[in-house]
Amino acid sequence: MPDRYLDKLEAETIYILREAYNNVSPLGMLWSMGKDSNALLWMIKKAFFGKVPFPLIQLETGMELPEVYQFRDKLVNEWGLELDVHDCPPEGDMDKSLPPATRSAMRKTEGLKSLLGNDGYKGIIAGIRRDEQSMRAKERVFSPRSIDGDWDFKNQPAEIWDHYMSEVPEGAHLRIHPILGWTEIDIWRYTQRENIPVVPLYFAKNGKRYRSLGEKNITFPVDSDATTIEDIIKELETTKTLERAGRAMDSESENSFELLRTRGYM
Amino acid sequence: MAHSAKYIPPTKDAEKLRIVMVGHVDHGKSTLVGRLLYDTKSLPDSKYVEIEKASKKRGEVVEWSYLLDSFQAERDQAITIDTTQIFFSTEKRDFVIIDAPGHTEFLRNMISGTAQADAAFLVVDAEEGLQEQTRRHAYLLGLMGVSQIGVIVNKIDKCGYDKARFDILYNEIVSFLRDIDIRPMSIIPVSARNGDNILSASEKLEWYRGKTLLEVLHDFTPYQTPTSQSLRFPVQDVYRVEEKRVFVGRIESGFLRRGDTLLFSPTNELARVESIEVWPKGDKQAVTAQAGLSIGITLDKPIFVERGHVASHEDNPPMLSNVFRAHIFWLSDTSLKVGDTFRLHINTAQYPVTVQSIENVIKTEDLSKDENTKQVSKNEVSYITLRTRNAIPLDQYTENKNTGRIVLYSKGRVCGGGTVSMEGYVDQRSRNQPKSEHITKVAHLLSYTKRAERNGYTGGVFWFTGLSGAGKSTLAMLVEQALFKKGYQTYVLDGDNVRHGLNSDLGFSPKDRAENIRRVGEVSALMADAGVVCITAFISPYRADRHNAREVRPDRFHEIYIKASLDVCESRDPKGLYKKARKGEISQFTGIDSPYEAPDNPELTVDTESGNIEECVEQIAQYIIQNIEYSGQSLENMAEKDNLRVL
Incomplete structure (x- = not known):
């Protein structure tokens, strides 16, 4: 069975989710309504027999595309989700020395910090993947963040044979990355196989589609004729464009994404 | 919103094979990976522009390692600090390359990378030959159970593509690896910088009749969780779902069927699998589940089961013992000494564990054994004896790769890890079982x-x-x-x-x-x-x-x-x-x-x-x-x- 590998990936993700739920409390998941976090949310329902046993959090900037908000409201209703919509501070409060798109992306980082401060989360589940970006390629599955929310990438703990760290100092927290080892094409194959809903913006309209969804001021569609998931999979099998090519904050300067991530971006 | 199109499975084997690149610092691991990605046309266009830009800024020709060394600090110092993972494909399969750092001080990152690998390339500089980290990394591959290994003799261009030099190294490598029970699948002369012997045989190395790097890559196979071995199902958690008690976890080896009688260790309790629970409920009830799957089951009896207990069949259960031998690598700045107590992580269980004795410390440079040592220092490997308070379920690593390995924690951080050996230790299980088979325990109403x-x-x-x-x-x-x-x-x-x-x-x-x-x-x-x-x-x-x-x-x-x-x-x-x-x-x-x-x-x-x-x-x-x-x-x-x- 050529798709047996999806079962293996799914089993690994479910194992990580159950480890997080057993060892880390309070725990919450960031939901961006994008394809990755939808697939992850689906696997949470599988891991916990139809339930989402911890809060689902949306970092709200008011800047998502309208189709994304429509999708959110529909899925919340259909899946009976309890969503905690957390407002992020305005762009004017961000570090002025950062390049504009990076500054804009920084809002979610600050929003997350205020959420952590208010609700005292010890673990935050995020649907990032190693193949998205070279900084994320160096991530751990259970990745500690300091009290300031910073990522000390030079001093990451060892992570061996599915034994994950679960203790962090008071005020610090863990980022938990259950789909770190999945690729973009894996997510699409799984989304298709499991029939998981996605925002229609991923499908091409007038020769353009969104490959990665972000806020409307800093995310742009790419050239594509893919109108179905099969088309998307075919496109990905041959493309040489980066998934996040339409995300302005990734490439404003050589280290703009490193700056964002070390300061606590997802 | 939901799409109803029929699911089309991938056409080639889409399971990713994970290869860790190890070896001494500066022997060219990151360069080799960069080259491989370039030659297999796995690089996105913008990535090529990006590394060209970054290389120019530092006044060099294309520096392949920039692909992997993405941290500013890594590029500026031209070293790899942390393991990175890069995805790429050939016409035959998909791969993940795990690039591990070669510096001693980043050994924990090398180990984190190796722990996830199906196979390894050990990279050796043709001029410098086997160095301290080459030997240590090779030893750790053996300890950590990576058995598919290819050796790459890199920078052969710097030795003028000389056969005599390669032959000397070849013998040295084979002899060292033999001593640590490793049989490499191939030893390949390569120039990563010039692309020799990567995708196709190089004319400059016509004396070499063996496989190219790509051919060896295609010989590797992904690790398969062993379905043919005895069942091991370590309980990860117990959930109440509606009126049912559901025991969840991942099957580490073997398989189980609905109706099977399971023996739980260390409690020695027996119960039958009443159902295998899945969500969403399909048309048919699940009747079997095999190794590698994360599952949930219900039992026919309300026995006491908690996280850490290991289910097996009645024949071939794990051993029970409160003392065992371990072959470990040590990562903590604080040395390990006799009498020290750690938190033992084994499968889903955690136990306090005490170091009863240190048998020896092995010098990976020359494989000599120091038997009079009082401590195991950072980055050393050693055989030790560990003692837990109570008997715990244990599998010898040579019998079961998934369940026979351990990690030691102190103050929430990993200190070391290794594999379990039960040689010379007795199974402490039998004595708890009642002689008469007609005794049934009556449950107390008061707990x-x-x-x-x-x-x-x-x-x-x-x-x-x-x-x-x-x-x-x-x-x-x-x-x-x-x-x-x-x-x-x-x-x-x-x-x-x-x-x-x-x-x-x-x-x-x-x-x-x-x-x-x-x-x-x-x-x-x-x-x-x-x-x-x-x-x-x-x-x-x-x-x-x-x-x-x-x-x-x-x-x-x-x-x-x-x-x-x-x-x-x-x-x-x-x-x-x-x-x-x-x-x-x-x-x-x-x-x-x-x-x-x-x-x-x-x-x-x-x-x-x-x-x-x-x-x-x-x-x-x-x-x-x-x-x-x-x-x-x-x-x-x-x-x-x-x-x-x-x-």
Whole structure:
């Protein structure tokens, strides 16, 4: 069975989710309504027999595309989700020395910090993947963040044979990355196989589609004729464009994404 | 919103093969990976522009390693700090390349990378040959069970593509790897910078008849979780889903079917699989589940099962032992010493574990063994013996790769890890099983927890052991009185007293002594169950017998060593027994003509030689009170009702 590998990936993700739920409390998941976090949310329902046993959090900037908000409201209703919509501070409060798109992306980082401060989360589940970006390629599955929310990438703990760290100092927290080892094409194959809903913006309209969804001021569609998931999979099998090519904050300067991530971006 | 198009599975084998690149610093691992990605046309266009830009900025020609060394600090210093993972494809399959750092100080990152790998390339600089980290990394590949290994002799261009140089290295590599039981699949001369022997055979290396790097890549196969081995299902958690208790976890080996009888370790409880639970519910009920899957099951009986227990079939269960040997790598700045205590992570369980001995430390440079060492320092590998308080389920690594490995934690951080060896250790399982097969335990309606809640403290067994005359009975009676005054229900089981009644049919042969202790072990455990603080005062000279007594209720048993030398005890001789024994009037007297085996790791040692009885009583009473305190919290895991999560 050529798709047996999806079962293996799914089993690994479910194992990580159950480890997080057993060892880390309070725990919450960031939901961006994008394809990755939808697939992850689906696997949470599988891991916990139809339930989402911890809060689902949306970092709200008011800047998502309208189709994304429509999708959110529909899925919340259909899946009976309890969503905690957390407002992020305005762009004017961000570090002025950062390049504009990076500054804009920084809002979610600050929003997350205020959420952590208010609700005292010890673990935050995020649907990032190693193949998205070279900084994320160096991530751990259970990745500690300091009290300031910073990522000390030079001093990451060892992570061996599915034994994950679960203790962090008071005020610090863990980022938990259950789909770190999945690729973009894996997510699409799984989304298709499991029939998981996605925002229609991923499908091409007038020769353009969104490959990665972000806020409307800093995310742009790419050239594509893919109108179905099969088309998307075919496109990905041959493309040489980066998934996040339409995300302005990734490439404003050589280290703009490193700056964002070390300061606590997802 | 949901799409209804039919699912089309991938056309090629889409399972990713994970390869770790290891070797000494500067032998060109990152460059090799960059080259491989470029040659297989796996680089996105923008990535090529990006690395060209970054290289130019630092005044170099295209620096392939920039692809992987994405941190500013890594590029500026031209080193790899942390493991990175890069995805790429050939026409045959998809790969993940795990690039591990070569610096000693980043060994933990190399190990994190290796722990995830199906296969490895060991990169050796053709000029420099085998260096310190080459040897250490090779040794660690063996220790960590990566058996598919290709060796790349890189920078062969710098040696003028010289066959003689390659031949010398070839022999050195084969001989070193043979000593650590590694048989490489290929040893390939390569120039990563110039692209020789990567995708196709190089004209400059026409003397080489072996495979190219790409061919070796295609020879590797992904690790398959072993479905043909004995079943191991470590319980990860217990959920309440509607009215059902669902035991979740990942099958590490073998498979299970609905209706199978499962044996849970270390509790020795049996139950049958009633259902395999899945969400969303399909049209058909699941009847089997095999290794590699994360599953949930329900059982036909309400037995006590919690996270960490391991389910197997009745034949071929894991061994039970409280002592085992481990082959470890050490990563902590603080050295490991005999007597140190760590948190052992094994499967889904965690236990406190003590280092009983250090057998040797192996120098990976020349494989020499230091057997007189008192400690294991950072980045060293070693054989040690570990002891847990109670017997735990264990698989030898050579029997089961998934369950036979361990990680040691201290203060929430990984200190080391390795593999389990049970050679020379006995299985401690059999002794707990009742002889008659027609005995069925009747469940109590009142739990241990309920009694503890009412009393405000828990029952327990406090097992005094020591020579005759060491002070066991004296101290036991005084401690009993002290605790009673403080409001605790307590009772002393004393050697001589018990031999007048319960054990009046027993003498002093080793067999009778064992039976004597077995009965006392059982009675004291029942008293502890009933909520009583039970103190026992028996010489109990044999380690094995005391161990058996502990096994009845391991979580409530405390061994207290009442310590005094034979000389002191003989000079005290309160009952005149030593005198009689010396005259030969009594035979098999402990210390004279029968051995006393002192405890290895008692929970408490009380030295009575100084003769200050009050201090000794105080020391013991304090210990007992601390250990019977009922916080509710510590018992949560034991209580049937609390041991599951309601979803």
